Amino acid sequence: LNGTVYLDYETVRSNLNDRFYWDHNENKLLYTTATDLISADADSTSYYVTKDSHSLDHAVVKADAQTAYIAIDFLKLYSDFSYEVLESPNRVILTTAWGDYTTAPAKQKTQVRQKGGIKSPILADIDKNTEVTVLETGDTWTKISTADGIIGYVKSKALGTTSAKTLTSDYVSEEFTHIKKDFKINMAWHQITNADANTTIASVLQNTKGINVISPTWFYLNDNNGNIASLASSDYVNYCHQNGIEVWALVSNLENKDVDTTSVLTYTSKRENLINNLISAAIQYNFDGINVDFEALSSEVGDSYIQFIRELSLKCANNGIVLSVDDYVPTSYTAFYNRAEQAVFADYVVVMAYDEHYSGSEEAGSVASINFVKEGVANTLKEVPADQLILGMPFYARVWSETPADDTTDADSYQLFTLDSYATGMSEIQKLISANAAEPVWSDADGQYYVQYENNGVTYKIWVEDAASLEEKLKVLQENQLAGGSFWKLGLELPSTWDTVIKYIN
DSSP states (O other), X not given: OTTOOEEEHHHIIIIIOTTOXXXXXXXXXXXXXXXXXXXXXXXXXXXXXXXXXXXXXSOSEEEOSSOEEEEHHHHHHHSOOEEEEETTTTEEEEEOOOEEEEEEEBSSOEEEESSSSTTSOEEEEEOTTOEEEEEEOOSSEEEXXXXXXXXXXXXXXXBOOOEEEEEOOOOOOOOOOOOOOSSOEEEEEEOOOSGGGGGGHHHHHHTOSSOOEEXXXXXXXXXXXXXXXXXXXXXHHHHHHHTTOEEEEXXXXXXXXXXXXXXXXXXXXXXXXXXXXXXXXXXXXXXXXEEEEOOSOOGGGHHHHHHHHHHHHHHHHHTTOEEEXXXXXXXXXXXXXXXXXXXXXXXXXXXXXXXXXXXXXXXXXXXXXXXXXXXXXXXXXXXXXXXXXXXXEEXXXXXXXXXXXXXXXXXXXXXXEEEEEEEEEHHHHHHHHHHTTOOOEEETTTTEEEEEEXXXXXXXXXXXXXXXXXXXXXXXXXXXXXXXXXXXXXXXXXXXXXXXXXXXXX
């Protein structure tokens, strides 16, 4: 365009640098470094590095209804590749892979063909001694690339002896730093649903041991412009600080059902408003960290969610605020949460290794069997360094009930009972076991006790969460040298549970 090479957004993301983010709602290109947010509006020759203005002699980014096109020299500022622009026909050669590659000279004048075979169209003629890059070696035909970007096939016998050459880059990758605590994280979430609940902090902590981080559920998205509802309390923070406990306030997207999380995350101005609201609250109430718990997102919003984490991390770092992010255990359908990129920008990543079976499950089962936890940790560690990973564990279990259907005489009837369940804490579970004279049986497969009993014709099943099951999970934390653990939620545990916890997180 007007003598400047532009690459379309999809090509950039797929082949060069997937950290570029295009806001198609506000026609704005963003790129996040370890310290700055780079932004450029469509058709503008100016761009900003945080608040500092810079300019090119051409538009940084152009846009149409389908996509954005980014100036190649601007891309080069932040990406590790080299390029060469050639004409007749117009083309760009991009080099993105560095290291050893194989070359060979042409022993004679020969032709580069589209495919292997003498009937395939000729793409180019090459002279004797012309050096080409060997891509795939074959007995009869070899796939090669010429210096001017033609990729095709030449007869293998037309090539001379191969040799290795090394391609290097002078690009210097930036280093990302994190706020790392010099202690194992022993964190618990404290569910706060109204302002009065903040006054319970002293009594709640009285029953614990070893907690050094608490995460009260203080904030949630409250409209489609990025404004938040707040239950924050300075007295709460002061009390925790007096007792040597950091406060990492949680922000959720689940409480207000009228809020469209996608809308907030996909507009740069709304994301910015949300981030500024969170940072302002952190400064006002003097808490130590922000814990992001955004759930039930769709894959379409994945890139915008990650951009939110990037942008939030910059302002957290500038204000000494720890950023942690809560995640499901990895699955194919949650891959868009991009835990690897989270770990680049956030200080800690929490894997919520529970809700293996939940209220909508089609069969009864454990909330967090040991293999579910082990697999969740192992798969998360493929993306997140161990010293940034916090293991989320449950203080609750589900009580499952199987109520016989009204008519079970039909042998072909699929549904012989109605399945229901509810979640409850450790104390209530123990009361149910005692009241029904049930006998817990240890399950090696689940890493916990299993209980089954009948009452008024209804069969009850419980995969018990207690100190014994928690110890199995804490062993996973210890064996993998994770950054620490976190527990959902305070008040559901038996006080004696903490004696087990501090054996592993001291």
